[in-house]
Amino acid sequence: MSSVIIEEGRNYLNASASLKSWLLSTDHKRVAWLYMASLTFFFFMGGAAAVLIRWELITPAADLVRHDIYNRLFSLHGIIMVWFFLVPSIPTTLGNFLLPLMIGAKDLAFPRLNLLSWYIYTLGGIFTLLTVLLGGVDTGWTFYTPFSSMFSNSYVVLAVTGVFIVGFSSVLTGINFIVTVHKMRAPGLHWFRLPLFVWASYATSIIMVLATPVLSTALLLVALERLLGIGFFDPDLGGDPLLFQHLFWFYSHPAVYIMILPGMGVVSEIITCFARRNIFGYSFMAGSILAIAILGFLVWGHHMFVSGQSAYAGLIFSFLSFMVAVPSAIKVFNWTATLYRGSISFEASMLYALGFVGLFTMGGLTGLFLASVAVDVHVHDTYFVVAHFHFIMVGGMVTAYLGGLHFWWPKITGRMYHEFWARMAAILVFFGFILTFFPQYMMGWLGMPRRYHTYAEEYQIFHVLSSAGATILAAGYLLPLIYFAWSLRYGHDAPPNPWRASGLEWQTSSPPPVHNFTQTPVVTHGPYNYDPRNEGQRRVTDL
Amino acid sequence: MSPTSSDSTARQALREQFVHLEQQREADTLGMWIFLATEVLLFGALLACYTVYRLAFAAAFEAASAHMHLWLGTLNTVLLMTSSLTMALGVLAARARARGYILLMLVLTIGLGTAFLGIKFYEWYLEYSERLVPLPGLEFTFEGVNPEHAQLFFNLYFTMTGLHALHLLVGIMIVLVMLILTWRRYNPLLLEYKVEIAGLYWHLVDVIWMFLFPLFYLVNPRG
Numbered sequence: 001m002s003s004v005i006i007e008e009g010r011n012y013l014n015a016s017a018s019l020k021s022w023l024l025s026t027d028h029k030r031v032a033w034l035y036m037a038s039l040t041f042f043f044f045m046g047g048a049a050a051v052l053i054r055w056e057l058i059t060p061a062a063d064l065v066r067h068d069i070y071n072r073l074f075s076l077h078g079i080i081m082v083w084f085f086l087v088p089s090i091p092t093t094l095g096n097f098l099l100p101l102m103i104g105a106k107d108l109a110f111p112r113l114n115l116l117s118w119y120i121y122t123l124g125g126i127f128t129l130l131t132v133l134l135g136g137v138d139t140g141w142t143f144y145t146p147f148s149s150m151f152s153n154s155y156v157v158l159a160v161t162g163v164f165i166v167g168f169s170s171v172l173t174g175i176n177f178i179v180t181v182h183k184m185r186a187p188g189l190h191w192f193r194l195p196l197f198v199w200a201s202y203a204t205s206i207i208m209v210l211a212t213p214v215l216s217t218a219l220l221l222v223a224l225e226r227l228l229g230i231g232f233f234d235p236d237l238g239g240d241p242l243l244f245q246h247l248f249w250f251y252s253h254p255a256v257y258i259m260i261l262p263g264m265g266v267v268s269e270i271i272t273c274f275a276r277r278n279i280f281g282y283s284f285m286a287g288s289i290l291a292i293a294i295l296g297f298l299v300w301g302h303h304m305f306v307s308g309q310s311a312y313a314g315l316i317f318s319f320l321s322f323m324v325a326v327p328s329a330i331k332v333f334n335w336t337a338t339l340y341r342g343s344i345s346f347e348a349s350m351l352y353a354l355g356f357v358g359l360f361t362m363g364g365l366t367g368l369f370l371a372s373v374a375v376d377v378h379v380h381d382t383y384f385v386v387a388h389f390h391f392i393m394v395g396g397m398v399t400a401y402l403g404g405l406h407f408w409w410p411k412i413t414g415r416m417y418h419e420f421w422a423r424m425a426a427i428l429v430f431f432g433f434i435l436t437f438f439p440q441y442m443m444g445w446l447g448m449p450r451r452y453h454t455y456a457e458e459y460q461i462f463h464v465l466s467s468a469g470a471t472i473l474a475a476g477y478l479l480p481l482i483y484f485a486w487s488l489r490y491g492h493d494a495p496p497n498p499w500r501a502s503g504l505e506w507q508t509s510s511p512p513p514v515h516n517f518t519q520t521p522v523v524t525h526g527p528y529n530y531d532p533r534n535e536g537q538r539r540v541t542d543l
Numbered sequence: 544m545s546p547t548s549s550d551s552t553a554r555q556a557l558r559e560q561f562v563h564l565e566q567q568r569e570a571d572t573l574g575m576w577i578f579l580a581t582e583v584l585l586f587g588a589l590l591a592c593y594t595v596y597r598l599a600f601a602a603a604f605e606a607a608s609a610h611m612h613l614w615l616g617t618l619n620t621v622l623l624m625t626s627s628l629t630m631a632l633g634v635l636a637a638r639a640r641a642r643g644y645i646l647l648m649l650v651l652t653i654g655l656g657t658a659f660l661g662i663k664f665y666e667w668y669l670e671y672s673e674r675l676v677p678l679p680g681l682e683f684t685f686e687g688v689n690p691e692h693a694q695l696f697f698n699l700y701f702t703m704t705g706l707h708a709l710h711l712l713v714g715i716m717i718v719l720v721m722l723i724l725t726w727r728r729y730n731p732l733l734l735e736y737k738v739e740i741a742g743l744y745w746h747l748v749d750v751i752w753m754f755l756f757p758l759f760y761l762v763n764p765r766g
């Protein structure tokens with residue numbers, strides 16, 4: 001069926017209204033909403049843990065919660081934010097919604113598998129919720145052995161089971177996306193005509209598919225050791241607890257690229273639109289996405305410089321970690337070059353995208369500090385590391401997620417949100433973020449250890465600044481809940497292409513009809529169409 | 544077959560998101576290949592553990608391997624390899640639309656796979672009675688070099704053969720589904736490639752065993 005008669009005003013949102021039609025929908029656009037609901041829930045749950053942590057850390061003494069509760073708070077914050085928010089975030093919401101639209105397809109390759117992925121995610125989430133309700137886990141999100149396998153008195157098996165299950169959701173989504181990009185592209189849509197968001201989603205999916213099984217094995221072995229005493233990491237048996245770290249980080253380093261690559265894809269779409277310029281260096285942008293994905297598998301040992309691994313291993317991992325920064329840097333340079341001589345406007349999503357470029361760069365540069373073995377010896381397990389990854393994950397990824405939500409909100413909901421409040425929120429997020437996390441670089445450098453419940457007096461000023469910033473950041477995150485909800489009821493109707501953006505998703509109505517397009521599009525040029533007068537640019541993308 | 548009935552067979556076979564059947568077949572097949580890649584990584588992580596410990600405790604691993612039931616393991620290897628042959632023949636039969644042969648080959652495949660599992664369970668029982676199972680509540684006794692390191696060998700053995708058996712069980716169920724579909728005269732345009740996809744999974748389970756067999760049984764074959 002390539003042409004369907006569309007009734008006036010019927011789209012995927014109003015096509016059917018029952019709860020069953022939402023919970024059993026295989027329409028990728030509805031599945032994206034299911035994920036958006038779950039993700040928002042987990043984001044605020046992980047955020048609540050963060051609020052308690054930052055509140056506690058205002059004073060050096062332990063006056064809000066007991067030590068073991070504090071350990072459970074930061075563990076749950078990490079577990080929830082990494083596996084139940086960041087890893088799925090852009091892929092399952094924006095990716096699910098936009099991927100078929102961007103390639104001119106009716107749906108993903110495997111719509112039923114997509115729905116199953118959400119149910120599996122939900123099942124994993126239930127295990128995590130159970131863990132929280134029963135009292136939590138205190139091993140940190142990293143589950144290091146032998147503490148997790150032998151000594152912890154918390155709900156380790158329950159927690160790792162939740163993560164194990166949600167891993168399947170990741171893998172199935174990854175398979176779906178890869179097959180979709182390979183097999184479902186519209187006529188004329190060659191690989192080098194794909195939007196960078198599609199490239200980013202594709203590379204993310206490759207990492208998801210190859211890295212996640214290793215985590216599954218690592219967690220399975222921890223569970224087996226706890227439940228059945230099968231000691232892989234038990235030193236009494238000659239087992240090596242460090243083996244767990246190798247297996248864990250072999251997944252978890254690529255995982256951070258799973259988390260950031262989709263954000264980079266989003267930023268490319270937004271910056272081109274609001275600078276009114278085609279992307280600078282399209283093939284290098286696509287190539288660097290792939291390079292990040294591949295090199296990301298080779299650097300896991302930089303989490304283990306002080307673990308006792310050999311100095312030669314440290315040397316090699318350090319060198320490779322410097323290498324993996326290069327493609328990321330290329331992207332930053334190319335975004336900057338795209339802005340140059342552009343006609344720039346500062347819509348809310350653009351504010352987020354620009355914020356991403358700045359904050360990601362800072363986070364990335366501090367990654368290089370950490371990649372130097374000599375420096376890392378001093379700052380490993382301090383707040384310097386915490387600041388580094390929050391700059392990338394929050395300053396980068398969450399910012400990109402919000403930017404993407406704003407950019408595509410009119411397409412997804414058919415409504416315009418209130419631009420003034422959106423810009424306010426973006427500004428609050430940006431400045432709140434810096435106040436929260438910049439002091440953490442400083443105190444980490446001065447020696448404040450991470451995961452510490454109590455600390456020396458000299459660090460208090462930094463903690464107070466950080467917690468103050470967290471309050472502003474929280475306000476910035478709560479605002480969108482309000483004005484997005486408001487827009488669903490009272491927002492202006494969105495035209496098909498409110499931002500005059502390029503991309504197939506903007507060629508259909510807002511919101512799209514159930515089958516996305518009234519007629520299968522035929523693609524005749526590259527993904528970015530902002531700069532018709534610049535012949536040089538067009539030639540590169542117009543392959 | 545008249546043109547109109549094969550058209551409608553093709554139309555019924557085509558899922559809504561696809562434009563033509565060839566695209567659907569390619570997508571389903573690619574999906575299975577990628578899934579197989581994830582399985583390689585899953586077992587690969589365990590193989591990495593095995594490698595680390597074998598390099599560290601070579602003598603203990605040799606001694607432990609001598610306790611494996613080599614003939615049962617060899618028999619199992621022959622059975623599983625033969626089942627891969629029957630599966631491959633089943634795929635050829637599906638392409639030739641030879642329903643009788645498909646049924647025969649799939650039944651043989653299931654039979655051989657089930658026999659493998661039976662022998663595996665028997666082996667585990669033997670190991671249990673030889674007190675080589677390192678579970679709580681069970682005595683683990685090992686004479687000779689370093690029983691702790693030997694215990695690592697057996698931890699790996701039971702975990703990896705256990706995980707493999709689980710995958711084989713899933714494989715048997717998948718082939719059983721193919722058998723039922725063939726019996727009920729399922730759309731032959733679909734059956735043709737779905738049997739192939741089931742075959743891909745089956746062959747992977749076989750390949751994994753081809754790694755497990757030498758790593759556990761042949762460390763010290765003259766032992």
